[in-house]
Amino acid sequence: xxxxxxxxxxxxxxxxxxxxxxxxxxxxxxxxxxxxxxxxxxxxxxxxxxxxxxxxxxxxxxxxxxxxxxxxxxxxxxxxxxxxxxxxxxxxxxxxxxxxxxxxxxxxxxxxxxxxxxxxxxxxxxxxxxxxxxxxxxxxxxxxxxxxxxxxxxxxxxxxxxxxxxxxxxxxxxxxxxxxxxxxxxxxxxxxxxxxxxxxxxxxxxxxxxxxxxxxxxxxxxxxxxxxxxxxxxxxxxxxxxxxxxxxxxxxxxxxxxxxxxxxxxxxxxxxxxxxxxxxxxxxxxxxxxxxxxxxxxxxxxxxxxxxxxxxxxxxxxxxxxxxxxxxxxxxxxxxxxxxxxxxxxxxxxxxxxxxxxxxxxxxxxxxxxxxxxxxxxxxxxxxxxxxxxxxxxxxxxxxxxxxxxxxxxxxxxxxxxxxxxxxxxxxxxxxxxxxxxxxxxxxxxxxxxxxxxxxxxxxxx
Amino acid sequence: xxxxxxxxxxxxxxxxxxxxxxxxxxxxxxxxxxxxxxxxxxxxxxxxxxxxxxxxxxxxxxxxxxxxxxxxxxxxxxxxxxxxxxxxxxxxxxxxxxxxxxxxxxxxxxxxxxxxxxxxxxxxxxxxxxxxxxxxxxxxxxxxxxxxxxxxxxxxxxxxxxxxxxxxxxxxxxxxxxxxxxxxxxxxxxxxxxxxxxxxxxxxxxxxxxxxxxxxxxxxxxxxxxxxxxxxxxxxxxxxxxxxxxxxxxxxxxxxxxxxxxxxxxxxxxxxxxxxxxxxxxxxxxxxxxxxxxxxxxxxxxxxxxxxxxxxxxxxxxxxxxxxxxxxxxxxxxxxxxxxxxxxxxxxxxxxxxxxxxxxxxxxxxxxxxxxxxxxxxxxxxxxxxxxxxxxxxxxxxxxxxxxxxxxxxxxxxxxxxxxxxxxxxxxxxxxxxxxxxxxxxxxxxxxxxxxxxxxxxxxxx
Numbered sequence: 001x002x003x004x005x006x007x008x009x010x011x012x013x014x015x016x017x018x019x020x021x022x023x024x025x026x027x028x029x030x031x032x033x034x035x036x037x038x039x040x041x042x043x044x045x046x047x048x049x050x051x052x053x054x055x056x057x058x059x060x061x062x063x064x065x066x067x068x069x070x071x072x073x074x075x076x077x078x079x080x081x082x083x084x085x086x087x088x089x090x091x092x093x094x095x096x097x098x099x100x101x102x103x104x105x106x107x108x109x110x111x112x113x114x115x116x117x118x119x120x121x122x123x124x125x126x127x128x129x130x131x132x133x134x135x136x137x138x139x140x141x142x143x144x145x146x147x148x149x150x151x152x153x154x155x156x157x158x159x160x161x162x163x164x165x166x167x168x169x170x171x172x173x174x175x176x177x178x179x180x181x182x183x184x185x186x187x188x189x190x191x192x193x194x195x196x197x198x199x200x201x202x203x204x205x206x207x208x209x210x211x212x213x214x215x216x217x218x219x220x221x222x223x224x225x226x227x228x229x230x231x232x233x234x235x236x237x238x239x240x241x242x243x244x245x246x247x248x249x250x251x252x253x254x255x256x257x258x259x260x261x262x263x264x265x266x267x268x269x270x271x272x273x274x275x276x277x278x279x280x281x282x283x284x285x286x287x288x289x290x291x292x293x294x295x296x297x298x299x300x301x302x303x304x305x306x307x308x309x310x311x312x313x314x315x316x317x318x319x320x321x322x323x324x325x326x327x328x329x330x331x332x333x334x335x336x337x338x339x340x341x342x343x344x345x346x347x348x349x350x351x352x353x354x355x356x357x358x359x360x361x362x363x364x365x366x367x368x369x370x371x372x373x374x375x376x377x378x379x380x381x382x383x384x385x386x387x388x389x390x391x392x393x394x395x396x397x398x399x400x401x402x403x404x405x406x407x408x409x410x411x412x413x414x415x416x417x418x419x420x421x422x423x424x425x426x427x428x429x430x431x432x433x434x435x436x437x438x439x440x441x442x443x444x445x446x447x448x449x450x451x452x453x454x455x456x457x458x459x460x461x462x
Numbered sequence: 463x464x465x466x467x468x469x470x471x472x473x474x475x476x477x478x479x480x481x482x483x484x485x486x487x488x489x490x491x492x493x494x495x496x497x498x499x500x501x502x503x504x505x506x507x508x509x510x511x512x513x514x515x516x517x518x519x520x521x522x523x524x525x526x527x528x529x530x531x532x533x534x535x536x537x538x539x540x541x542x543x544x545x546x547x548x549x550x551x552x553x554x555x556x557x558x559x560x561x562x563x564x565x566x567x568x569x570x571x572x573x574x575x576x577x578x579x580x581x582x583x584x585x586x587x588x589x590x591x592x593x594x595x596x597x598x599x600x601x602x603x604x605x606x607x608x609x610x611x612x613x614x615x616x617x618x619x620x621x622x623x624x625x626x627x628x629x630x631x632x633x634x635x636x637x638x639x640x641x642x643x644x645x646x647x648x649x650x651x652x653x654x655x656x657x658x659x660x661x662x663x664x665x666x667x668x669x670x671x672x673x674x675x676x677x678x679x680x681x682x683x684x685x686x687x688x689x690x691x692x693x694x695x696x697x698x699x700x701x702x703x704x705x706x707x708x709x710x711x712x713x714x715x716x717x718x719x720x721x722x723x724x725x726x727x728x729x730x731x732x733x734x735x736x737x738x739x740x741x742x743x744x745x746x747x748x749x750x751x752x753x754x755x756x757x758x759x760x761x762x763x764x765x766x767x768x769x770x771x772x773x774x775x776x777x778x779x780x781x782x783x784x785x786x787x788x789x790x791x792x793x794x795x796x797x798x799x800x801x802x803x804x805x806x807x808x809x810x811x812x813x814x815x816x817x818x819x820x821x822x823x824x825x826x827x828x829x830x831x832x833x834x835x836x837x838x839x840x841x842x843x844x845x846x847x848x849x850x851x852x853x854x855x856x857x858x859x860x861x862x863x864x865x866x867x868x869x870x871x872x873x874x875x876x877x878x879x880x881x882x883x884x885x886x887x888x889x890x891x892x893x894x895x896x897x898x899x900x901x902x903x904x905x906x907x908x909x910x911x912x913x914x915x916x917x918x919x920x921x922x923x924x
Contacts, residue, residue: 062535072538077536
């Protein structure tokens with residue numbers, strides 16, 4: 001038996017970051033994790049997928065834009081297996097990095113699955129019991145697969161199997177045009193697959209500002225990726241070496257034959273079998289743990305963060321919650337995390353990123369007085385020079401002071417550009433403050449400046 | 463004769479932006495420009511060079527990193543002429559864009575060279591006289607070439623000729639490892655030239671934080687670009703179809719034979735022959751116009767901005783000065799431009815960007831209490847996934863509140879990352895405020911977050 005101040009269940013971007021912060025604050029910490037450190041994000045999500053996306057960008061830049069830059073390649077071979085190998089190496093290296101961070105911060109890693117065992121106790125499979133003043137649940141989530149769909153890793157995959165598969169199919173159907181579906185569709189298409197994306201909603205990236213989704217869809221079409229909106233996935237059955245996918249649209253039922261099906265419909269919390277209900281932790285009807293603004297569950301001494309505690313299911317949200325939760329524990333924090341300033345990013349090309357309110361939400365709140373500043377990348381010198389001029393920046397500001405309430409970016413660099421707006425929103429800054437900031441020329445970040453100027457009705461370059 | 467509120471001499475990024483802002487503020491504006499709109503920056507500087515750099519990045523990504531991503535080509539042809547064509551098209555499109563902006567803002571473009579002709583008057587070659595309540599001088603700068611060096615556009619070039627030359631030489635000598643020299647060295651090297659860079663100073667990018675320069679030098683060496691520091695350029699003579707470059711080092715005199723020499727030593731103001739001294743405008747000994755913090759010269763009613771008014775010789779500095787100058791004129795501004803928050807960017811790979819004080823300057827001011835936060839891109843998941851992990855972020859903060867006084871970035875994405883710090887410094891933000899900002903994972907901008915955390919001695923991922 002061991003005794004610690006804090007026992008963390010799960011070493012994903014919520015758990016490992018919380019553990020490090022807790023150790024910094026002087027708590028003794030044990031992390032219980034059966035798999036590799038880093039969780040889904042590092043091992044089977046954010047990180048390896050970004051490795052794939054970098055390859056896809058290279059392929060696109062070479063094949064679609066090479067001639068513009070005088071670069072012609074003959075005999076181009078795309079070895080998708082090597083791409084996967086690079087993504088695995090990247091994940092391996094980072095997982096080892098987290099191990100070093102644990103050593104540096106004197107965090108004990110207990111290998112095994114943990115289970116809440118009454119107040120202040122966690123049982124680890126294999127027999128060890130950890131007694132802890134506080135328990136932080138950070139078990140995360142896993143892919144949700146509709147009933148009746150058999151994931152075999154050959155014909156039917158989730159992102160988990162896809163990230164381990166060295167094969168690029170000839171014909172791929174992706175179900176779901178959320179972040180995961182969009183990113184994989186782009187990667188496979190660039191490496192040669194004929195990709196069809198099925199999305200039940202009337203737009204890609206349901207929940208995103210529709211203008212962003214429209215640009216993404218148009219650009220995907222230009223890249224030869226077929227996106228079918230209003231297409232409900234009805235099931236799939238194995239057929240020979242491939243798969244037959246059933247869908248329904250306004251026009252009726254339909255089937256598509258493909259070599260692979262990637263199911264990217266959503267995720268479900270990993271809240272089963274870890275003793276939550278027995279310990280008095282409340283779950284919502286979808287299985288997410290219910291928490292207050294300090295990440296406290298209904299059970300005394302038990303906290304929950306990250307995907308397990310509900311959306312948005314984003315790694316950086318988990319990390320921030322983890323930091324906030326342990327800072328509250330250590331009485332080093334008074335303000336809760338502001339969920340209004342958590343950015344969302346999709347890393348396909350064009351990239352999509354947003355933060356804060358969408359335009360429709362903002363109009364609901366502020367009416368017609370809402371300030372909207374736009375700037376298209378077709379007016380950006382840097383974007384034109386790079387031959388990546390699709391997309392735009394849109395900044396939303398409340399009418400009284402011009403305080404920024406949301407920003408929406410689609411186009412090259414979007415996922416980095418949103419950082420400036422994140423800081424602006426955290427500081428409750430106005431568009432005039434962004435407008436007063438000297439932005440380097442020529443950069444894509446000037447589009448943020450110009451959108452801010454536009455919100456003030458004093459655009460310079462548009 | 464025409465009469466306007468504001469006559470602007472020169473349509474570069476200082477002049478054209480000032481003209482638009484003045485028109486927005488209700489002034490009638492004429493811009494006198496003999497060449498194309500957009501100035502050196504748009505036509506022969508920032509913009510076309512970024513087009514070249516995008517091509518160079520593609521070549522490097524393909525040839526150096528292609529295999530990592532499973533992208534191999536049996537034959538790669540590099541047509542430097544096509545690259546130049548793309549850069550020209552980009553510049554043409556943007557110059558036309560400025561023309562549209564002039565029409566939209568009802569700014570009159572008078573084609574010709576202008577010359578101050580007494581108080582409130584500008585003579586345009588060809589005979590027209592423009593009477594103006596205010597005259598804004600924005601004639602910019604041009605390449606400085608040492609006496610005795612003959613620029614023929616074939617063997618000896620400045621950036622101006624280089625941007626028009628469709629030829630990539632086999633052996634190139636670049637004199638000067640400032641921004642221009644570094645960017646061209648990178649471009650030509652990626653398109654196949656054997657490049658030698660001569661720099662008189664003990665580091666590349668004289669004036670930049672030496673740590674940035676060290677990483678740049680190391681990476682250039684890895685790319686096969688030879689950089690010789692402490693190498694003084696002594697002259698060049700044409701030799702057959704090439705050039706013989708004389709230099710001196712500690713060890714004595716030396717000569718290098720090359721096909722082309724690119725002279726990138728510096729720029730000089732375009733302050734001659736435009737009637738400045740006659741009008742009572744004071745120049746410093748290098749020919750830069752002396753101005754006060756509202757851009758006013760010694761002559762009543764005459765303002766000067768941008769390169770003409772002294773360093774840093776940067777397009778965005780010129781634009782900001784132009785906006786500030788006309789806002790002062792229109793009594794729409796009370797605070798002068800803060801020159802401490804003007805970012806500097808170099809767009810080779812690795813990119814280099816900085817803002818505010820260098821570490822040595824900051825230590826001089828704040829002593830050993832200076833807070834320094836570092837984060838290497840080798841610990842960045844996004845950088846590793848993209849196989850671009852050279853470099854680091856360094857944030858400097860004063861000891862009392864942690865207010866950011868400088869930031870230095872070398873590595874992929876540096877020129878975009880610096881925007882967040884620009885906003886932070888404009889808002890007098892602290893490292894704890896950056897640390898409180900949720901940064902999207904995985905992005906390069908997380909390196910800014912981590913460096914801010916490091917300055918607070920609470921690094922998470924390093």
